[in-house]
Amino acid sequence: MDLRHTDREYEAELRKLRESILLMGAKVEELVGTALKAFTTRDGPLARRTMGLDRDVDQLELDIDELCLRILARRQPVASDLRFITTTMKLVTDLERIGDLGVNVCERVTELVEEPPLTAVGTIEKMGEVASQMLHDALDAFVDSDAEKAEEVIERDSIVDATYAQLFPELVNVMMDDPQCVHRATRLQSIGKYIERIADHSTNVAEMVVFMVRGQDVRHAWVLSQGES
Amino acid sequence: MIASTELLPMARPAESKSQGRAEPRLESRPDATRGVALAAAPIKMRAEQLRAYFGATEVLHGIDLPIVDRKVTAIIGPSGCGKSTFIRCLNRMHEVVPGARVAGRVVLEKQDVYDKAVDPVRLRRRVGMVFQKPNPFPTMTIRDNVLAGLKLNGVRPADPKALVESALRQVALWDEVKDGLDRSGTSLSGGQQQRLCIARALALEPEVLLMDEPCSALDPIATARVEELIHELRERYTIVIVTHNMQQAARVANFTAFFYMGEVIEHDETNVIFTRPAEKRTEDYITGRFG
Numbered sequence: 001m002d003l004r005h006t007d008r009e010y011e012a013e014l015r016k017l018r019e020s021i022l023l024m025g026a027k028v029e030e031l032v033g034t035a036l037k038a039f040t041t042r043d044g045p046l047a048r049r050t051m052g053l054d055r056d057v058d059q060l061e062l063d064i065d066e067l068c069l070r071i072l073a074r075r076q077p078v079a080s081d082l083r084f085i086t087t088t089m090k091l092v093t094d095l096e097r098i099g100d101l102g103v104n105v106c107e108r109v110t111e112l113v114e115e116p117p118l119t120a121v122g123t124i125e126k127m128g129e130v131a132s133q134m135l136h137d138a139l140d141a142f143v144d145s146d147a148e149k150a151e152e153v154i155e156r157d158s159i160v161d162a163t164y165a166q167l168f169p170e171l172v173n174v175m176m177d178d179p180q181c182v183h184r185a186t187r188l189q190s191i192g193k194y195i196e197r198i199a200d201h202s203t204n205v206a207e208m209v210v211f212m213v214r215g216q217d218v219r220h221a222w223v224l225s226q227g228e229s
Numbered sequence: 230m231i232a233s234t235e236l237l238p239m240a241r242p243a244e245s246k247s248q249g250r251a252e253p254r255l256e257s258r259p260d261a262t263r264g265v266a267l268a269a270a271p272i273k274m275r276a277e278q279l280r281a282y283f284g285a286t287e288v289l290h291g292i293d294l295p296i297v298d299r300k301v302t303a304i305i306g307p308s309g310c311g312k313s314t315f316i317r318c319l320n321r322m323h324e325v326v327p328g329a330r331v332a333g334r335v336v337l338e339k340q341d342v343y344d345k346a347v348d349p350v351r352l353r354r355r356v357g358m359v360f361q362k363p364n365p366f367p368t369m370t371i372r373d374n375v376l377a378g379l380k381l382n383g384v385r386p387a388d389p390k391a392l393v394e395s396a397l398r399q400v401a402l403w404d405e406v407k408d409g410l411d412r413s414g415t416s417l418s419g420g421q422q423q424r425l426c427i428a429r430a431l432a433l434e435p436e437v438l439l440m441d442e443p444c445s446a447l448d449p450i451a452t453a454r455v456e457e458l459i460h461e462l463r464e465r466y467t468i469v470i471v472t473h474n475m476q477q478a479a480r481v482a483n484f485t486a487f488f489y490m491g492e493v494i495e496h497d498e499t500n501v502i503f504t505r506p507a508e509k510r511t512e513d514y515i516t517g518r519f520g
Contacts, residue, residue: 006517076476078503081516215505 024060025139035105036128044113047106057099087212094201101194127195134202147213153206160199167192273298273467279333290491301468303482310488316439320356321349357435361442363422365414374414378433396428420451440470487511
């Protein structure tokens with residue numbers, strides 16, 4: 001049963017909001033995907049072009065925040081509408097951060113392409129693959145209001161964390177073997193960190209989707225349950 | 230090596246992806262906080278399998294609803310859902326309508342108010358009522374309006390002056406009218422008249438106060454004053470308020486019951502109802518959706 005708001009203008013505002021988030025999500029995904037492609041293919045010009053996408057992401061964040069405020073002030077949303085609006089207001093912050101991290105990846109790529117490649121690249125590519133898929137699935141979960149899919153995204157964060165933990169000793173070894181590599185290795189280390197953060201923000205998005213759909217807050221569950229005992 | 234096509238997520242064009250997607254749906258998962266406060270609360274009144282009729286037409290279909298002691302319970306629902314009929318059953322006002330009758334029980338502290346031994350007039354002293362339109366007696370002064378309920382009940386208060394002051398103070402009207410207690414009740418503004426009617430109900434020292442859309446005829450300022458009053462009164466009285474204004478229910482009520490077509494669809498803490506109701510019909514109603 002497709003239920004609509006009795007108030008069509010309100011319905012249209014909510015639809016506009018949803019579409020704006022989808023657009024922002026698509027832009028952020030494109031930015032991260034292209035940044036990782038630029039890294040994999042060592043494509044400096046592509047990295048530089050990709051940084052320009054961040055402007056659109058920032059503008060969408062402002063537009064979405066304004067629309068949320070307007071709906072809150074004028075409609076006093078409740079229940080699922082309220083959860084949708086409050087989730088959106090938080091979600092855009094995470095998306096905007098993911099965009100910034102994508103730009104950071106591009107910046108390091110433009111520095112790295114000036115020098116010969118290192119072997120640790122493979123581990124970072126693996127992280128990037130998982131993290132960008134997490135972002136994609138978190139946004140899909142949002143679009144489909146699919147809490148189960150969101151939970152799968154949350155679980156995958158540990159894969160990225162584990163891979164990132166492998167990366168560090170790997171890079172230390174590279175640096176010890178050849179001190180000439182220190183400059184490049186620290187840049188790779190940074191890219192690894194950016195990707196790890198992208199996965200963290202994607203996890204936040206997924207947690208918000210669970211809240212939006214079920215009204216159940218799943219953030220910090222593990223840490224808080226430890227505190228109770 | 231990662232295939233670059235896999236790395237590149239498909240960009241979602243806003244238009245195509247959003248079309249045909251379902252709205253956020255309710256999931257019937259157990260929620261640890263739903264129903265918890267209600268289960269633990271002391272109950273003042275309880276409707277049990279309550280059915281109400283106008284002639285042959287059944288308008289309440291077996292309502293089971295506990296009313297929590299010294300808290301505000303809001304009854305919300307679309308027109309014709311039976312919410313006003315329901316509260317009128319709580320103090321036996323329903324049966325005064327010709328052809329109207331009730332089946333089932335309404336228990337007020339262990340006693341069924343429909344028991345033969347119960348005098349409805351005495352019951353209405355314990356369970357007072359405030360109506361939608363302020364209805365002070367037009368020929369009476371402010372003072373006499375406050376005392377009217379007692380007079381109708383044949384009660385002579387020991388100190389009528391103190392009683393009038395106390396009742397008017399409880400509704401925050403004393404300072405506004407103390408110098409003109411002999412003025413007509415209808416000389417007051419709509420909001421003041423409604424507070425006078427609440428004072429009239431309180432003068433009888435009821436245990437439960439039923440309010441049938443008490444603010445629907447008032448402007449926002451007068452509404453805010455009545456709502457503030459409800460906040461104060463709930464420490465001493467059990468309040469049941471019927472309202473069409475959902476924001477009002479969200480503001481004043483501790484518990485909210487959603488009625489639909491003569492049934493209780495959902496009853497829980499107001500916080501739960503307005504942030505994560507369990508029932509889709511509640512959700513659709515409070516968010517303003519129709520089928």
